[in-house]
Amino acid sequence: MRMWTTIKSYWRTFNRPATHLSLGLLSMGGFIAGIIFWGGFNTALEYTNTEQFCISCHEMEANPFRELVPTIHYSNRSGVRATCSDCHVPHDWTFKIARKMEASKEVWGWIFGTINTPEKFEAKRRELAQREWSRLEANDSLECRNCHDFDYMDFTQQAPRAAAMHSTLLASGEKTCIDCHKGIAHNLPDMSGVPSGFHGDLLERDPQSRVMDGFLNQSSY
Amino acid sequence: MRILPFLLLLLPLTLLAETPQTPMVEDESQRPLDAPAPDGIRRGGTLSQEYQAPNITDPRTELTRRARNFPQQPPVIPHAIRGLQVDKNVNQCLDCHSRSATHISGAPMVSITHFTDRDGQDLAAVSPRRYFCVKCHVPQDNTRPVKISTFRSIDQVLERAIQLGE
Numbered sequence: 282m283r284m285w286t287t288i289k290s291y292w293r294t295f296n297r298p299a300t301h302l303s304l305g306l307l308s309m310g311g312f313i314a315g316i317i318f319w320g321g322f323n324t325a326l327e328y329t330n331t332e333q334f335c336i337s338c339h340e341m342e343a344n345p346f347r348e349l350v351p352t353i354h355y356s357n358r359s360g361v362r363a364t365c366s367d368c369h370v371p372h373d374w375t376f377k378i379a380r381k382m383e384a385s386k387e388v389w390g391w392i393f394g395t396i397n398t399p400e401k402f403e404a405k406r407r408e409l410a411q412r413e414w415s416r417l418e419a420n421d422s423l424e425c426r427n428c429h430d431f432d433y434m435d436f437t438q439q440a441p442r443a444a445a446m447h448s449t450l451l452a453s454g455e456k457t458c459i460d461c462h463k464g465i466a467h468n469l470p471d472m473s474g475v476p477s478g479f480h481g482d483l484l485e486r487d488p489q490s491r492v493m494d495g496f497l498n499q500s501s502y
Numbered sequence: 503m504r505i506l507p508f509l510l511l512l513l514p515l516t517l518l519a520e521t522p523q524t525p526m527v528e529d530e531s532q533r534p535l536d537a538p539a540p541d542g543i544r545r546g547g548t549l550s551q552e553y554q555a556p557n558i559t560d561p562r563t564e565l566t567r568r569a570r571n572f573p574q575q576p577p578v579i580p581h582a583i584r585g586l587q588v589d590k591n592v593n594q595c596l597d598c599h600s601r602s603a604t605h606i607s608g609a610p611m612v613s614i615t616h617f618t619d620r621d622g623q624d625l626a627a628v629s630p631r632r633y634f635c636v637k638c639h640v641p642q643d644n645t646r647p648v649k650i651s652t653f654r655s656i657d658q659v660l661e662r663a664i665q666l667g668e
Contacts, residue, residue: 351585352585353584353585406591442607442608464587464592464594465585468587468589468591469587469591469592469594470591470592471590471591471592472591472592477597477603
């Protein structure tokens with residue numbers, strides 16, 4: 282009963298016009314406070330998107346990060362790089378917030394040490410990878426495409442087989458990046474039963490395919 | 503019993519046994535501890551001296567098959583293999599080179615010998631003892647060889663023998 286009266290008195294204060302503060306102060310103050318709160322929220326959100334934040338847990342530092350280091354997405358000749366959040370967090374705000382809410386499960390996992398040893402991580406690797414594969418299959422490899430824009434791919438700069446695959450299966454939307462490019466930034470889990478994206482009916486469908494260029498006309502051993 | 507003190511007097515003689523038989527050649531501090539290294543692949547220097555590692559070289563990626571120098575030579579890999587995973591979980595070489603993939607990849611199939619285990623049993627897939635490709639098959643780099651090979655193929659040997667009229 283006392284709580285109810287407290288709530289009621291708060292509501293009365295909240296609902297009443299201000300007696301001493303001017304409208305200008307309230308509106309400007311609200312505006313400035315809004316900027317500070319929103320800015321603060323966004324800054325905190327962006328901080329959770331940094332590599333430094335991700336690898337502050339040893340589970341992430343010792344396994345996925347160490348595996349990322351030797352790959353081309355971590356270090357390369359031009360220095361354009363992708364870090365954890367570039368691939369694992371959607372860039373679009375709505376989906377980003379959704380992913381951040383999902384990530385609360387990772388906090389649970391961290392507290393209870395779900396993958397806190399190399400053995401536990403290895404045992405769960407397939408499950409974790411599968412989750413990311415399904416996510417990228419569902420959103421048509423959106424996080425890849427944030428940087429790798431199909432419209433600007435120059436097939437003449439690609440290896441014959443890559444060009445053949447990209448110009449047919451990828452162009453038609455039949456396959457998406459992750460179908461073939463699994464394990465490009467981290468080690469692969471036990472792949473038994475996972476079809477290699479490389480297997481296809483490209484030749485049967487398109488006998489003119491240049492996929493075998495550079496191979497067929499060579500003397501065999 | 504009266505002889506014991508005299509025996510004790512002989513004890514200092516044991517010190518002589520510890521002194522080296524050979525005369526001291528030089529002062530220990532003067533001798534170089536860092537022996538010169540044998541001239542192997544790297545020339546000069548001493549045992550403890552570290553040389554700067556040579557630059558990492560470019561892999562040859564021209565994708566043309568190279569002739570074997572002798573029939574048993576494992577063919578070399580004519581493409582880059584950076585990032586390809588070969589371990590307990592997966593063998594990414596087999597993504598292209600396995601029997602079921604070659605018709606689409608155009609890559610040469612793993613040799614039939616690789617399907618035989620050490621007991622001569624033919625298996626359905628690559629035998630575990632042949633699983634780690636780069637144990638025998640290696641990529642080639644665009645680099646200057648540290649040693650010039652004097653290897654001559656059997657054809658060259660025979661040709662030379664014929665020339666010499668043997």
